[in-house]
Amino acid sequence: MLSMTAIAVVRLRSLFGVVMLFGIYSLLSALIFVVLDAIDVAFTEAAVGAGVSTVFMLATLVSTGREEKPSRYSPLLPLGVVVVTGAALVWGTLDMPHFGDPGNPVHVHVADRYVQVSPTEVGIPNMVTSVLASYRGYDTMGEVIVIFTALVGVLSLLTIRGHVTVPRHRTTGPDSRPYPVLQVMAMLLIPFILVFALYVQFHGDFGPGGGFQAGVIFASAIILYALTFGLNDAVALVPVWLIRVLAAAGVLIYGGTGVVSMLRGANYLDYDVLAHDPVHGQHYGILIIELGVGITVATVMIGIFFAFVSRAEGSR
Amino acid sequence: MVFSLFNYWVVIVLMMAGFYTVIASGNLVKKIVGLNIFQTSVFIMYISVGKVIGGTAPIVAANTELYSNPLPHVLILTAIVVGVATTALGLSLIMRIRQAYGTVEESEILDISTREDEAG
């Protein structure tokens, strides 16, 4: 782990192909998360960092050009600032708790309760999911709304053009034949990816996974489709209005669950009352809001991807 | 004992690398990459704080007693997804900037806008 992190730092010195190296960097940090026992986080980081955000950055590069011009300012001043700040931070860490010590302050407050009680109280083995969806349901709802807002922001900045008019010569010219092998492969893989996304979505209670990861996986299937068959086909498959409606629907499912539990006489997002006994209620609640999260994340990612690519195509 | 603080130093090195990229690079896309690296360093810090030596992933399994702390995992899980959403927003702003100014270099944008101010 340590050596690999050091390599990740070396990577930063390269000026060209930064984005591609950023993909590697994400994979590396996801590996570090695996080593540090954070399986769910590794899942998300791999999906988001190595998959989706690399694709977004690439799409941006297409429309902005990929050469970086040398800065006119001397790099010495920022370097100095960085070194001084870093030194101050290192000095600060001398008082920090030691790595892996079970007596760390973070481990003595509510975490114990999560670890000890959640398997019986919420009744699902994956503590990350139970903390995410049940104990800290408000936080997660806030995050979902942030993501939804991001989609709104991106869509208001960049419009998705339903039918990109690709110039004729690009589609028929000898240099832009589609990759037949790739298309066959994509056709084989996409159903598998979709099934896998559903598995991750609904198996999230028992193993690593959950709405966030499943949403990204689902989106990545659509992204693969758009990459191999062209944007127009993908937009035909998942129309823009569907993205808008479903993204809002996901947030509504989440919020609606809270309202339902209020109507049944409990606090907002308290799932105990959703079924006859609390553990079942928790199960239903988590399943439903994870579904909401999954729908929102998937549609938001697809929407942002469409917006980026249609902008990139339109800029030519 | 010094070695047991190593994780923080790794985090700091990453953080400073991201910070340096943000302030020293004039290219807006590069700045976003720098921000992402900075962000990742914070993620690693949270997760490494949550690690318990001898513990295992916080999913209940037979014959394991000690688990790592699930709370940082949850915080970072959502933070990553929010991070990509904000990254996407930033990138789309960059695309608009490129459309408005024809460049994504900070210094050139400043030149153009000062020229416009003088002209207008």
Added chain:
Amino acid sequence: MLVIDIVSGLLLLAGSILGLSGAWGLLKFPDFYARVHAASITDTLCAACFVAALMLQASFSLVAVKLLMVLLLLWLTSPTSGHALVKAAHRSGLRAVTWTPPADGGRS
């Protein structure tokens, strides 16, 4: 049990050696197409060795099925991406260097 351990150990060793040789080729070969050659050919067999070794360890369970899925995916995706890569490189006008050994017999 012992035999299984030995066999899977040997498979792991073989996989490691294959992977290392592929990486060595990736580093040392003179041009892009040679590197693709080194990397993608070793990739599949290396993956197969590792997965087979782990499957022997896992016995028959969901884990073994998942390993099989990993293997199938790698077998499907890795050659495909290699193919697409070479095709894209070829299209973009990258040509193999006609590498001729220098007359003095030394490495250039």
Added chain:
Amino acid sequence: MTAMLAVATIALLAVMLMALIRALSGPTVFDRILAVNMFGTKTVLLIAVYGFLTGRPDFLDLSIFYALINFIGVIAVLKFVERVGENDEAEKS
């Protein structure tokens, strides 16, 4: 057996290191993509091996997923590199 798994882990790390060097130095963009691809497949294997090393092989979902993401990533990079190349040529001509 644990020793063999550890040896395999170290070998995989070495392979990843070499791939990383190629990705950092690679003269053409395709070299980098190739290195990234190799890096990805080795990551998949490494996660599988690591799962067995720590005795919790439930996490193979993760490596299945890495294999997928790796593929999608490489395809995406290829597509966009082609487009950027076209743009560059268009600007030149």
